Amino acid sequence: MRDSSENTGVRVCGDWESLCVDCTFTPPDSTTPGRGRYVDTGMHEVGIMTSALDAVLQQARTHGAHRVQRIVLRIGALSGVDAAALRFAFEAVVPGTPAAEAELEILDVPALAHCAACDTEFGVTSGFIFSCPRCGRLSGEVRQGRELELTRIEMT
Numbered sequence: 529m530r531d532s533s534e535n536t537g538v539r540v541c542g543d544w545e546s547l548c549v550d551c552t553f554t555p556p557d558s559t560t561p562g563r564g565r566y567v568d569t570g571m572h573e574v575g576i577m578t579s580a581l582d583a584v585l586q587q588a589r590t591h592g593a594h595r596v597q598r599i600v601l602r603i604g605a606l607s608g609v610d611a612a613a614l615r616f617a618f619e620a621v622v623p624g625t626p627a628a629e630a631e632l633e634i635l636d637v638p639a640l641a642h643c644a645a646c647d648t649e650f651g652v653t654s655g656f657i658f659s660c661p662r663c664g665r666l667s668g669e670v671r672q673g674r675e676l677e678l679t680r681i682e683m684t
Contacts (some may be wrong), residue, residue: 573610576676577617579617581627584681588626593683605639605653626683633680639673 581599588596599618605610611634617630639652645662649671652658657668 529607539575540593574617574620576609577614577621580675580678581618581621581625583678584627585625586682588683591683594626594683596625596683598631598633598680599627599678600633600635602635602637602675602677602679604637604673606673607676609656609676611636635679637672637675640671641667641670642669643667644669 580599584596584599588594591636601614603611603614614634615632622628622630640649641652641658641660642649643665644667645665646660646663648660648662650661651657652670652673657666659665660667
C-alpha cells in the first residue's frame with residue numbers, strides 16, 4: 529500500500545488507482561483547502577461486480593471451464609445500480625481472470641407497479657409510492673424493477 533497524497537494520508541492499494549479521482553478538500557484539522565486524490569468508495573458497483581465475478585468463476589471451476597466468454601446480468605430500474613458504473617467496475621475487476629476476455633451484457637428491466645384497487649399494472653421510474661394512472665390510488669407494490677440477477681454465463 530502507498531499514500532495516495534501527501535496531504536490526505538489516505539492509503540489505497542495500487543490496483544485501485546483507476547478508481548481514484550482528483551479532488552479539492554479541506555482536511556478536518558485545517559481551514560485551508562488542499563488537493564489530493566481519493567477512492568470513491570461510494571461506488572458500490574465495484575463490490576457488486578466483484579461478487580458477480582466470484583460467482584461466475586465458481587461456476588466456471590465447477591464445470592471445468594477455463595475461459596468465460598459472456599456474462600449476462602439483468603438490472604432493474606429501481607435496483608439502485610448504475611449500468612455504466614457496473615461496466616466500469618467490470619473492466620477493473622476482470623483482468624488476470626478467466627473472464628478477462630468476456631463480454632458483459634446488461635439487460636435493463638423496466639419497473640412495473642401494481643394497483644390492487646383497479647388491478648392495473650403500470651410503469652414507474654422512481655420512488656417507493658406510486659400513483660395509479662388509471663384510478664389515481666396510491667400503490668407501493670412493485671412487480672418488477674428491483675432485479676439484480678446473474679442470468680447467464682457462457683464458458684469453454
